[in-house]
Amino acid sequence: MSEPSVPILKVEQIYKSYISSAGETPILKNINFEVSRGEFVSIVGPSGSGKSTLLNILGTLDRPTEGDIFIDGEDVFSLDDHDLAYLRNNAIGFIFQSYNLINRASVLKNIEIPCIIAGISKSERLERAHKIMGLLGIEDKGSFKPFNLSGGQQQRVAIARALMNNPSIILADEPTGNLDTKTGKEVFNLLKMLSDKYDRTIVMVTHNPELAEKTDRIIHLKDGEIEREERIAT
Amino acid sequence: MDIREIFILSFQALKERKIRSLLTIVMVMAGTSLLVAVNGVGAGFTEFFNKQFSNLAPNILFVTSGQTQGSTTVGSTEGGGGSAGSKITLNAAVINRIESLPFIDKVIPSYQSQVLMKSRGEEKSNAALSIDPNNLFVIAPTLELQPGSQLKQNDPSAIILADNIANPPGQDNPFVTIGETIELEYSFIDDTTGEQETLSKNFLVTGIMEPTGNPTIDGAAVINLDAGDALFQKTGKYDSLFVVASSTELVDAVEEEIKKLYGNDIGVTTVKAILKTIEQFTGGITSFLLSIAIISLVVGAVGIITTLYTSVVERIREIGTLKAIGAQSSNILTMFVLEALIIGMLGATLGLLGGIGGGYALSQATPRNEGDPPLIPLFFFTDMVTVWFISVALSVIAGLLPAWKASKVSPIEALRPKT
Numbered sequence: 001m002s003e004p005s006v007p008i009l010k011v012e013q014i015y016k017s018y019i020s021s022a023g024e025t026p027i028l029k030n031i032n033f034e035v036s037r038g039e040f041v042s043i044v045g046p047s048g049s050g051k052s053t054l055l056n057i058l059g060t061l062d063r064p065t066e067g068d069i070f071i072d073g074e075d076v077f078s079l080d081d082h083d084l085a086y087l088r089n090n091a092i093g094f095i096f097q098s099y100n101l102i103n104r105a106s107v108l109k110n111i112e113i114p115c116i117i118a119g120i121s122k123s124e125r126l127e128r129a130h131k132i133m134g135l136l137g138i139e140d141k142g143s144f145k146p147f148n149l150s151g152g153q154q155q156r157v158a159i160a161r162a163l164m165n166n167p168s169i170i171l172a173d174e175p176t177g178n179l180d181t182k183t184g185k186e187v188f189n190l191l192k193m194l195s196d197k198y199d200r201t202i203v204m205v206t207h208n209p210e211l212a213e214k215t216d217r218i219i220h221l222k223d224g225e226i227e228r229e230e231r232i233a234t
Numbered sequence: 235m236d237i238r239e240i241f242i243l244s245f246q247a248l249k250e251r252k253i254r255s256l257l258t259i260v261m262v263m264a265g266t267s268l269l270v271a272v273n274g275v276g277a278g279f280t281e282f283f284n285k286q287f288s289n290l291a292p293n294i295l296f297v298t299s300g301q302t303q304g305s306t307t308v309g310s311t312e313g314g315g316g317s318a319g320s321k322i323t324l325n326a327a328v329i330n331r332i333e334s335l336p337f338i339d340k341v342i343p344s345y346q347s348q349v350l351m352k353s354r355g356e357e358k359s360n361a362a363l364s365i366d367p368n369n370l371f372v373i374a375p376t377l378e379l380q381p382g383s384q385l386k387q388n389d390p391s392a393i394i395l396a397d398n399i400a401n402p403p404g405q406d407n408p409f410v411t412i413g414e415t416i417e418l419e420y421s422f423i424d425d426t427t428g429e430q431e432t433l434s435k436n437f438l439v440t441g442i443m444e445p446t447g448n449p450t451i452d453g454a455a456v457i458n459l460d461a462g463d464a465l466f467q468k469t470g471k472y473d474s475l476f477v478v479a480s481s482t483e484l485v486d487a488v489e490e491e492i493k494k495l496y497g498n499d500i501g502v503t504t505v506k507a508i509l510k511t512i513e514q515f516t517g518g519i520t521s522f523l524l525s526i527a528i529i530s531l532v533v534g535a536v537g538i539i540t541t542l543y544t545s546v547v548e549r550i551r552e553i554g555t556l557k558a559i560g561a562q563s564s565n566i567l568t569m570f571v572l573e574a575l576i577i578g579m580l581g582a583t584l585g586l587l588g589g590i591g592g593g594y595a596l597s598q599a600t601p602r603n604e605g606d607p608p609l610i611p612l613f614f615f616t617d618m619v620t621v622w623f624i625s626v627a628l629s630v631i632a633g634l635l636p637a638w639k640a641s642k643v644s645p646i647e648a649l650r651p652k653t
Contacts, residue, residue, distance in 0.1 A: 059558065061557075061645045061646050061649075062646050085563075086560065088557075088558060088559065089560020094559055096558075096649065100551055100552075100554075100649065101555075102243070102555070104247060104250045105243065113559065114559050114560060116239045117556075117560050117561050117565065161559065162559075165560075
């Protein structure tokens with residue numbers, strides 16, 4: 001397998017701990033890995049292994065106690081909050097377990113939001129949205145309110161939203177966690193398709209070993225440390 | 235981020251919580267309405283009194299004095315109490331002296347006393363004004379007499395009554411009509427014996443006065459000077475003088491001249507001074523009510539704080555999501571401030587309309603005398619605009635606190651899955 005020279009995501013010596021009255025509790029220790037363009041990486045591990053904290057740090061929602069993260073070669077934690085928000089808007093696409101759509105706004109408006117935040121013109125927004133909705137099979141759902149859609153459809157809306165600003169990396173936190181097996185598989189296959197066909201870089205946290213087996217690489221987390229990495233032969 | 239899009243999100247958020255938003259709007263509306271209504275009625279009051287007292291000839295000064303009397307009048311209408319003796323006695327000499335001052339057209343003397351009036355087996359206590367009847371038209375230029383009335387200047391047995399004495403409001407039968415006789419009874423304490431004495435005299439009603447708006451005239455029973463002197467035992471010591479200045483502009487100069495002559499031994503009142511006193515009085519009431527209105531406006535602002543705080547807590551996931559997908563803290567702040575702005579603008583606008591309606595309702599409910607001109611609230615455009623902006627500004631300021639809290643929401647906390 002050939003690796004591109006510059007990794008799209010580089011994680012260096014991440015250490016994260018919480019200070020409480022009981023003292024310092026380490027959550028993540030000695031985390032080092034790289035993700036290259038077009039790679040689909042899954043992070044698995046038991047509850048409390050630090051998966052979500054790691055994903056939050058990758059998504060710049062949380063700052064590590066020590067260590068650095070480079071996205072497209074940029075040292076993200078040297079940025080201030082304003083620039084971090086800008087980075088999240090442009091370089092990162094989030095997909096959540098519970099979709100986190102805004103129920104009072106239409107599906108189309110939900111999908112448009114990252115572009116609205118970025119200040120992209122209406123015509124450009126709509127063009128992008130319709131293209132992506134077609135790709136994900138929700139082209140006829142634009143005028144619906146999210147709560148009128150099934151879970152699988154809502155997650156597709158969330159995926160569409162994550163793609164709108166053409167991010168360098170997509171972060172998915174248990175994207176199939178709220179879905180039944182069949183729908184979960186469908187949603188996963190969409191992510192897989194984005195990775196295979198459109199060369200999207202995806203990091204996915206999952207509980208589901210069956211789905212993890214279908215990604216390019218599995219990072220096993222245990223007690224806040226990388227236990228092992230497993231490359232899946234394709 | 236496009237402000238229009240944030241506005242749409244804000245507006246939708248309010249629509250999503252219809253009842254709560256409406257109640258908050260009503261809170262803002264209540265404060266604004268009260269402010270507008272009180273302001274309007276206050277202005278209406280001032281206008282009302284201006285109109286009332288425009289019936290008083292503005293070129294007239296009222297001169298009074300506590301007379302050294304041989305008797306104490308029962309319920310003396312002009313409060314001329316105080317230490318008797320130190321005051322000037324308003325007699326013919328004083329009249330001559332005042333008349334000799336510059337800018338004075340005329341000095342009209344009068345006696346005033348409370349009397350018991352008896353007619354058709356009924357009795358009522360009323361003020362009697364003893365004055366040359368022709369001078370009534372000088373004091374109240376708008377005075378009109380009812381048909382069949384006659385002014386009998388030199389007839390000490392003639393009496394002219396105000397319409398509300400002859401035809402008491404709310405009663406089917408008149409108290410007395412033209413051509414009938416009415417008995418006036420005057421009670422006083424005899425200084426030498428210390429006992430209460432009563433004098434009475436019959437008068438023939440020769441005229442009835444239409445309401446003028448002048449309170450001196452509208453409640454009066456008018457008899458001529460000779461009749462008053464005899465009945466009230468005044469012996470030429472007048473109760474009050476109406477000093478007619480040659481023009482309204484000269485009233486202040488005349489007042490100064492009289493004061494120069496007699497100092498504080500004499501009481502001089504001008505229409506202007508009366509109006510000023512009334513304005514101070516209504517102004518005082520209005521500012522008291524305004525402070526209540528402002529408090530209710532503040533309560534409305536607190537309502538906005540509460541509503542938006544609740545909204546922030548409820549929408550914490552939305553805030554977290556927006557931040558995760560790149561919204562700046564300032565975008566979130568703007569979204570909530572806009573919600574406060576929308577509530578404020580709707581509340582203030584409805585409040586203006588409600589305040590106008592409330593102002594009219596309040597004026598209707600204000601008690602006033604029969605025959606008085608209606609009390610109409612006055613609403614000035616600039617006042618309304620000011621009130622509107624105050625309400626909206628207060629709403630936005632109230633929104634800043636929850637909006638700031640929303641902007642500081644940590645996306646990790648907000649997005650942590652609920653278990």
